Amino acid sequence: MASLVGLGPVQPLPIRFDYCHGAHSVLAFKRSGRGASDASAQPALQAVHDATPYKPNEQDAPSRRCVGRKVRVPTGLSPHAGKYAFAVMVKAPRSGEVKTRLVPPLCAEEASLLSACFAKDIVANLLAVSESLPVDCYAAYSPPGSEALFRDFLPQQICMLPPRSIGLANSLPDAIEDLIAGGYEGACLVNADSPTLPTSLLIEAITSLRAPGDRVVLGPATDGGYYLIGLKHPHRDLFHDIAWSTERVYRQTLERAASIGLEVVTLPAWYDVDDAASLSWLCRELFGGRRPPQCIRDG
Numbered sequence: 001m002a003s004l005v006g007l008g009p010v011q012p013l014p015i016r017f018d019y020c021h022g023a024h025s026v027l028a029f030k031r032s033g034r035g036a037s038d039a040s041a042q043p044a045l046q047a048v049h050d051a052t053p054y055k056p057n058e059q060d061a062p063s064r065r066c067v068g069r070k071v072r073v074p075t076g077l078s079p080h081a082g083k084y085a086f087a088v089m090v091k092a093p094r095s096g097e098v099k100t101r102l103v104p105p106l107c108a109e110e111a112s113l114l115s116a117c118f119a120k121d122i123v124a125n126l127l128a129v130s131e132s133l134p135v136d137c138y139a140a141y142s143p144p145g146s147e148a149l150f151r152d153f154l155p156q157q158i159c160m161l162p163p164r165s166i167g168l169a170n171s172l173p174d175a176i177e178d179l180i181a182g183g184y185e186g187a188c189l190v191n192a193d194s195p196t197l198p199t200s201l202l203i204e205a206i207t208s209l210r211a212p213g214d215r216v217v218l219g220p221a222t223d224g225g226y227y228l229i230g231l232k233h234p235h236r237d238l239f240h241d242i243a244w245s246t247e248r249v250y251r252q253t254l255e256r257a258a259s260i261g262l263e264v265v266t267l268p269a270w271y272d273v274d275d276a277a278s279l280s281w282l283c284r285e286l287f288g289g290r291r292p293p294q295c296i297r298d299g
Contacts, residue, residue, distance in 0.1 A: 084206055085179045085187040086126045087138040087161055089171070090119045092146040101275045116153055118273070121195040123158050129202045140175040140189065142166065168244045177234040185210070188217065188230035193272035196285055197227060201267050205230050208265040215263040218253065222271045222294045223278075225249040235262060269294050 091098050099111035106114065119139070126137040140161040141150050147160050164174050172189060179187035186209045190202070201219060208217045209230045216238065219228035224247025231238075238256045242249055257264050271292050273282045284290040 083134045083136060083184055084209060085136050085138060085182075085184040086129070086190060086202070086206075087140040087175050087179060087187060088119065088122050088126065088190045088192055089140050089142075089168075089175070090150065090192045091115070091142050092149050093119070094149075099274070102273075102279055105276055105279070115192070118195045119150075119192050120153060122190065122192055122197070123154055125197065125199055125202065126190070127155065127157060128199055129206065133203065133206050135206060136184070138179070140171070142171065169239055169242065172229065173234055173236045173239045176229075176231050177236075180232070180234060186230060186232040188228055191221075191225075191227045191272060193274050194221075194227045194270055195273070196282065197270050201228075201270065204267060208267075213263065215265055216253075216257050217265045217267065218250065219267040220250045220269045222269050222292060223247060223274075224251070225272065226253065227270050227272060228267065229253075235260065238262070271295055 093112045093116040095112040096108045097112070098115040099106070100108075102111045102114070123137060123139065126135075129135060130137055136159060137157065138159045138161040139150055139154055140163070141147060142163045143166065144163050147162065150158075150160065161175060161178060163171055164178075165171055175189055176187050188202075188205050188209065190197070205217050205219065205228055209215070209232065214232055216235065217228070217230035218226050221227045225245075226249060229238075237260050238253060240256065242252050242256070254264060271278055271281060271294070273279055281292050
């Protein structure tokens with residue numbers, strides 16, 4: 001863990017990361033030489049896991065109703081008419097099953113805790129957007145049957161979107177389809193790997209999607225994938241024949257959009273945290289204010 005421990009003394013979290021306390025706290029413990037297995041760190045780490053980083057006013061809280069596959073509500077009669085949806089794609093943070101490419105430098109328990117903190121930090125960011133734009137926020141979770149686990153640590157304002165299949169090729173279009181079928185004007189899916197994604201990019205995504213006409217909004221990731229996709233219609237063809245989890249995902253998605261004549265709005269690039277190199281970038285950003293050279297946007 002020398003690459004993290006040796007980055008210098010822990011500094012207070014920069015104010016622009018008011019939605020990223022979870023990841024900062026976990027990595028600060030690791031850099032101090034302690035980890036999830038250190039008995040002295042356990043109470044504080046558990047507090048990070050249990051705490052809710054953001055609590056909007058109760059009157060602003062969206063409905064907790066889950067949207068399922070069989071929901072078919074005409075938009076004009078829907079309580080969601082004129083609204084959009086954010087959904088973060090999250091996997092149950094079970095030790096040994098998530099963030100396995102971060103082991104090492106982390107241990108499996110630390111990686112699962114960091115995964116949970118990423119989810120909490122990201123939904124806090126989404127909820128911040130919902131204060132100024134007409135959006136509801138969801139957790140599109142997997143695997144099936146893990147809803148109770150997410151209910152234990154995500155804010156109550158986050159609605160649960162149950163899965164109906166496994167794998168990105170189906171779970172992404174399923175989530176878009178279910179949200180739009182529930183009456184939303186459009187939906188943006190966000191990954192669970194970019195805890196410092198600027199709020200301004202989320203606002204830009206919704207603003208672009210709300211403009212008249214059909215389009216796909218894409219947020220390219222520096223590893224060749226994308227951190228966000230937004231649609232007004234399911235367009236399942238966008239997700240066919242994609243080499244998922246490779247550096248070709250974003251390029252192939254652009255090709256699919258061109259093949260069906262769909263306009264593309266491209267957001268500035270951002271980075272995923274899914275290996276040791278990108279974890280080091282996260283530490284540099286959180287503790288030193290330095291972003292990857294491809295990510296220069298403030299927000």
